[in-house]
Structure formats: C-alpha cells, structure tokens
Amino acid sequence: MKKDFFKLAIKNLLQLLCIIAFIVGFSAILGSENQLIGVGLVTGIIMFYNIDLGLDKKQAPFIIFGLCLLMAVANIVSVYNVYLAILFNIITIYLFMTLSTVHLKNKTYIPFILMYIFAEGMPIEPNQIPKRALAFILSGILLTLVYCIKHRKLENGKTIKDIYNNISISKETTVFNIKMALGLTISMFLTEFFNIEKGMWISMTVSSLTQPHFHMTKERIKDRFLGTIIGVICFFILFGGLIPTEFLGIIAAILSYIYTFVKSYYIQIIFITISSLNAAKSVFTTPFYSGVYRLSFILIGILIVLFVIFLEKILDKKVKEYPNDEEDVLTNNN
Numbered sequence: 001m002k003k004d005f006f007k008l009a010i011k012n013l014l015q016l017l018c019i020i021a022f023i024v025g026f027s028a029i030l031g032s033e034n035q036l037i038g039v040g041l042v043t044g045i046i047m048f049y050n051i052d053l054g055l056d057k058k059q060a061p062f063i064i065f066g067l068c069l070l071m072a073v074a075n076i077v078s079v080y081n082v083y084l085a086i087l088f089n090i091i092t093i094y095l096f097m098t099l100s101t102v103h104l105k106n107k108t109y110i111p112f113i114l115m116y117i118f119a120e121g122m123p124i125e126p127n128q129i130p131k132r133a134l135a136f137i138l139s140g141i142l143l144t145l146v147y148c149i150k151h152r153k154l155e156n157g158k159t160i161k162d163i164y165n166n167i168s169i170s171k172e173t174t175v176f177n178i179k180m181a182l183g184l185t186i187s188m189f190l191t192e193f194f195n196i197e198k199g200m201w202i203s204m205t206v207s208s209l210t211q212p213h214f215h216m217t218k219e220r221i222k223d224r225f226l227g228t229i230i231g232v233i234c235f236f237i238l239f240g241g242l243i244p245t246e247f248l249g250i251i252a253a254i255l256s257y258i259y260t261f262v263k264s265y266y267i268q269i270i271f272i273t274i275s276s277l278n279a280a281k282s283v284f285t286t287p288f289y290s291g292v293y294r295l296s297f298i299l300i301g302i303l304i305v306l307f308v309i310f311l312e313k314i315l316d317k318k319v320k321e322y323p324n325d326e327e328d329v330l331t332n333n334n
Contacts, residue, residue: 040111054103093116093180235273252275
C-alpha cells in the first residue's frame with residue numbers, strides 16, 4: 001500500500017511539473033493573455049491521449065482542428081460585437097458539444113469548453129488577435145496530432161453523418177448539449193455586455209453544474225456552494241495575513257499538489273476556490289471583497305443553470321433513456 005502511494009505521489013508530482021512547464025512555455029510564446037488557453041490545451045492532451053472521442057479516424061483530425069478554428073473565429077467576433085457574439089457562441093458551443101459527446105460518459109467535451117471559456121474570460125485588444133488565433137491553431141494542431149497518433153487503430157468510429165442522424169430532442173445527449181450551449185451563451189453575454197471582471201467564474205460554474213440529469217445538478221449545486229464557502233474561509237485563513245508573505249507561494253504550490261490526489265467533487269471545489277482567489281489577488285482590493293465576488297458569481301451561475309432547466313421543463317419534452325446504449329447513459333459522475 002505504501003509502495004503504491006509513493007508511486008502515485010511521484011507520478012502526480014512529475015505530471016504537475018510537466019503541466020506547469022507546458023503552460024509557462026505556452027504563455028511565453030503566445031502571451032499571458034493566452035495562458036489559460038494553454039491550461040485547456042494540456043487538459044485536452046491528457047484526455048485525448050487516454051480516451052477516444054468515438055469519431056471516425058479519417059474524420060477526427062478535421063473535426064478536432066476545425067472546432068479549434070471555429071472557436072478562434074467566434075472568440076475574435078466577440079472582440080468586435082457583443083450581440084453578434086451571441087449567435088457565434090451558441091452555434092460554436094453546440095457544435096463542439098455535439099461532435100465531442102459521442103460517448104457522453106467520457107466527458108471528452110471538457111477540453112473544448114475550458115479553452116473556449118478561458119478565451120472568453122481573457123479579453124484581448126484588436127492588436128492581440130493574431131496571437132489569439134495562433135493559440136487556437138496551435139491547440140488544434142497539437143490535439144489533432146496527439147489524438148491521431150494514439151487512436152490511429154480505432155475502428156467503428158462515428159462519422160459526422162452518423163452523429164447528425166443521431167440528434168433528437170428525445171435523447172438526453174442532445175438535450176444536454178442544448179442546455180450547455182444555452183447556459184454558456186447566457187453567461188458569456190452577461191460577462192461581455194457588463195464587462196464583468198473574472199466573469200469566466202460564472203461560465204465555469206454553469207459548465208460544471210449543467211448535467212444530463214436534474215438530480216446530479218442538484219447535488220452539484222449543493223457541493224459547489226458549500227465547497228465555495230469553505231474555500232473562501234480557508235483562503236481568508238491562509239492568505240488573509242496569518243501566514244507571512246514569503247511563504248504564500250510555497251503554500252499555493254503545496255495546495256496544487258494535494259489537489260492532484262482529490263477525487264471528491266466537493267473537496268475539489270474547496271481547492272479550486274482557494275486557487276482561483278489566490279490567482280485573482282491582484283484584481284481585488286481585499287480578500288473579503290474577492291470572496292464575496294466569488295460567491296456572488298457562483299450564485300449567478302446557479303441561477304442561469306436553474307433558468308435553463310426551467311426552460312427545459314416548459315418544453316415538456318419526454319427524454320427517452322436507453323439503458324443499453326452506452327452513448328446515452330451517463331455512468332461517470334466524478
């Protein structure tokens with residue numbers, strides 16, 4: 001048991017160091033305004049190496065790279081017109097959700113969501129557009145290479161035509177994709193229209209709480225709200241002046257390392273809250289203000305998710321469940 005834990009500890013440490021090095025290098029090349037896209041990219045590299053998207057191996061390269069190009073275009077449009085961005089956002093999010101949820105239980109849509117939310121959450125000036133476009137293009141190339149090399153022998157993957165023919169308002173995968181697209185479009189519009197600092201916290205909440213089944217959403221709402229409150233309190237204790245400034249960097253690094261062992265969503269939220277507030281210290285005047293800001297954004301995200309669910313109930317669509325169909329049954333709630 002001790003030997004296995006030691007191996008896991010070493011593996012997690014090496015992986016964390018590699019991730020940090022990758023993100024630092026990505027930021028050095030493409031600018032700090034694109035650093036978080038690198039976070040989404042490295043998440044995608046890890047996921048796509050270990051999990052296949054269920055796509056036809058001949059079409060997969062074009063789908064992955066094409067989605068990254070589409071995200072670049074949609075993100076650039078948002079720089080110029082917040083209203084036109086609504087159309088581009090909902091189309092882009094629905095497309096990458098639909099094309100990456102062949103097997104919903106694998107949650108292979110997460111890298112696309114992260115890159116898109118992080119890009120929207122890091123506004124750019126017109127003169128920074130070339131690097132933003134390059135960040136998405138490079139992401140598309142790397143994700144495509146990793147996926148195609150690792151899954152080159154994959155058989156029986158779904159083509160775009162297969163996926164299109166499988167779209168139905170009576171299927172939970174389709175309903176889930178629509179809810180995600182609508183919820184994120186609303187949160188991104190609010191962020192851009194009101195020019196909200198750290199508005200991506202709202203979008204991250206929406207993406208995390210939007211689940212195929214309502215009972216899962218309810219559990220996540222409870223865990224995210226309580227986890228955020230505890231995380232804010234821990235942040236006050238750790239970074240509110242109790243610990244000398246010269247040790248704060250070490251504390252942050254230790255917390256990041258401990259997080260690699262955490263499996264519980266509730267506990268993950270505590271660590272994510274501490275990390276997010278620490279990263280945003282330069283934006284807010286006091287730890288108390290940042291904590292209140294974070295909690296208010298969590299509440300806004302919860303309200304958006306509940307609003308989307310309310311619309312779903314109004315439509316009164318009976319979503320069929322196919323217990324023998326792997327594509328439609330969510331078996332992984334981690």
